[in-house]
Amino acid sequence: MATVFVTRRYPGGALARIPAAGHTMDVWEEDQPIDRATLLERAREADALLCTLTDTVDGELLDACPRIRTVANYGVGYDNVDVAAAHARGVAVGNTPDVLTDATADLAFALLLAAARRLPESMAIVTEGRWGAFKPDGHLGRDLAGATLGIVGAGRIGAAVARRAAGFDMEVLEGTSRGGTPLPELLERSDFVSLHVPLTPATRHLIDAAALERMKPTAILVNTARGPIVDTDALIAALHAGAIGGAALDVTDPEPLPADHPLLAAPNVLVLPHVGSATTRTRGRMTELAVGNVLAGLAGEPLPHAVPAPRA
Ligand code: 8YV
Numbered sequence: 001m002a003t004v005f006v007t008r009r010y011p012g013g014a015l016a017r018i019p020a021a022g023h024t025m026d027v028w029e030e031d032q033p034i035d036r037a038t039l040l041e042r043a044r045e046a047d048a049l050l051c052t053l054t055d056t057v058d059g060e061l062l063d064a065c066p067r068i069r070t071v072a073n074y075g076v077g078y079d080n081v082d083v084a085a086a087h088a089r090g091v092a093v094g095n096t097p098d099v100l101t102d103a104t105a106d107l108a109f110a111l112l113l114a115a116a117r118r119l120p121e122s123m124a125i126v127t128e129g130r131w132g133a134f135k136p137d138g139h140l141g142r143d144l145a146g147a148t149l150g151i152v153g154a155g156r157i158g159a160a161v162a163r164r165a166a167g168f169d170m171e172v173l174e175g176t177s178r179g180g181t182p183l184p185e186l187l188e189r190s191d192f193v194s195l196h197v198p199l200t201p202a203t204r205h206l207i208d209a210a211a212l213e214r215m216k217p218t219a220i221l222v223n224t225a226r227g228p229i230v231d232t233d234a235l236i237a238a239l240h241a242g243a244i245g246g247a248a249l250d251v252t253d254p255e256p257l258p259a260d261h262p263l264l265a266a267p268n269v270l271v272l273p274h275v276g277s278a279t280t281r282t283r284g285r286m287t288e289l290a291v292g293n294v295l296a297g298l299a300g301e302p303l304p305h306a307v308p309a310p311r312a
Pocket residue numbers: 052053054074075076077078100274275276277278
């Protein structure tokens with residue numbers, strides 16, 4: 001029977017299917033991610049690796065752990081895995097799509113609403129004892145109805161955000177690398193811009209100073225995809241200059257974002273600690289899919305959720 005190294009206590013109970021199938025399972029039980037040297041050591045004899053975005057899986061790791069034939073990444077994004085290096089070594093790579101689409105789209109909308117209606121400021125007014133008498137012109141936010149939402153990357157999560165936007169009577173512009181509204185036009189016309197592209201060399205700093213310059217000075221940028229899609233320094237400058245109206249971010253570059261990071265000192269910024277998929281049901285279903293990939297790989301079968309080879 002095989003050995004599986006599991007880099008976190010993935011929730012929901014599905015991990016139990018690994019020993020139940022007769023395999024040896026070694027789980028990193030700490031709350032903090034496993035450090036690189038320990039990962040290389042602990043996974044040395046593993047036949048499969050169940051890992052996540054805090055674990056870098058590259059050629060060096062796969063050479064140090066040459067028995068690994070299956071890498072099951074916990075997450076739909078897999079920019080932490082060098083897929084070309086894995087495939088070149090005959091290692092299959094899987095991810096956990098679909099099950100987190102709704103939770104992530106919900107969170108994109110939560111960010112959008114929180115920024116549009118200035119929820120953090122209003123909550124602080126209450127908790128800091130500054131709730132004075134009613135003011136007709138106090139705490140004014142922005143309407144969603146009739147506003148234009150630009151969705152960059154209309155894959156599964158982008159499409160789910162578009163469905164939610166229809167329910168809020170928003171106008172939707174969708175732009176993908178394959179068509180739809182071209183990015184410059186989308187940025188110029190949108191009142192809200194929500195990012196839903198994977199992180200690849202082509203999308204790193206897709207939202208740079210020039211892109212931010214195209215946005216309306218009132219527009220709000222929402223990012224639930226990956227932090228490095230946005231050039232953080234350019235975003236900080238744009239917020240200070242009033243070049244955009246605000247940013248509502250579930251992902252940042254770097255992650256975790258230190259409390260004294262200049263991004264948090266910029267005006268009109270709202271940051272969450274990468275919780276897009278963080279619901280009990282969704283995180284449990286992600287474990288089910290990742291374990292399904294592990295068990296299929298160990299059985300010599302194609303992974304049910306295999307990631308494709310990167311485009312040349
Ligand atoms: C997870 C994510 O929180 O799926 C993704 O790509 O970013 C999130 O769902 C993360 O991957 C957990 O490892």
